[in-house]
Amino acid sequence: MDELAPDCAGGESFALMVLGHSMAPEFLEGEIIVIEPEGLAKDGSYVLAFYRDEWTFRQLLRTGAGWTLHPLNPAFADAPLQDLSAVRGVIIQKALPGRRRASKHYI
Numbered sequence: 661m662d663e664l665a666p667d668c669a670g671g672e673s674f675a676l677m678v679l680g681h682s683m684a685p686e687f688l689e690g691e692i693i694v695i696e697p698e699g700l701a702k703d704g705s706y707v708l709a710f711y712r713d714e715w716t717f718r719q720l721l722r723t724g725a726g727w728t729l730h731p732l733n734p735a736f737a738d739a740p741l742q743d744l745s746a747v748r749g750v751i752i753q754k755a756l757p758g759r760r761r762a763s764k765h766y767i
Contacts, residue, residue, distance in 0.1 A: 671698045673752070676708070676717075682731040683717060692755045693717065699750030699767070706751035706766060711739055720747065 678691045687693065687706075695708050703722040708715065709729055718729035718739070729739040729746075741747075755763040 673697070678717065678754075682733050682736040683719075684733050686732050687717070687754060688756075690757070692757060693751045694753040694755075695749035696752045696767075697749040699752060701744055701747045701750055707747045708749040708751065709741075709746040710748055711741075711746050717751070720744075 673694055673696050675692050675694050678687050678689055678693060680689060683706075693706075699705075701707055701720055703720065705720045706717070707720045707729070708717055710716075711729060716729060716739070718731055721728045721730045721738075723740070725740065727741040727744060729741060731738070750767070752767045753763065753765050
C-alpha cells in the first residue's frame with residue numbers, strides 16, 4: 661500500500677472514489693468505497709488489488725485454477741491470479757456522496 665497511501669498505517673481503513681465503469685452496475689463512477697486493508701478476502705468479496713503494476717478494484721472469485729479478479733461489467737476481461745498476494749484490501753462499504761441512504765455495507 662506504500663505507493664497508494666504512504667502516511668496511512670497498514671491496518672487503517674481508507675476511502676477511494678470509483679473511477680470508470682468496470683464494476684457497473686453494482687459500483688458506479690463517483691461512488692465512494694471504503695477499503696479494509698486487513699479484511700478477509702474470500703470468494704465473492706470485492707477487493708482492491710495491485711495487479712500488473714496498477715491498482716484495480718474487482719470481485720474476487722475462486723476458480724479451479726486458483727483465483728480471478730472479475731469485473732462486473734462484461735466489457736472488461738477477467739484477470740487470473742496465482743495467489744492472493746496481489747489483494748491489498750477488501751471493500752466493506754460504498755456510498756454516494758451527499759446521499760447517506762444510498763450507502764451499502766459488504767461485511
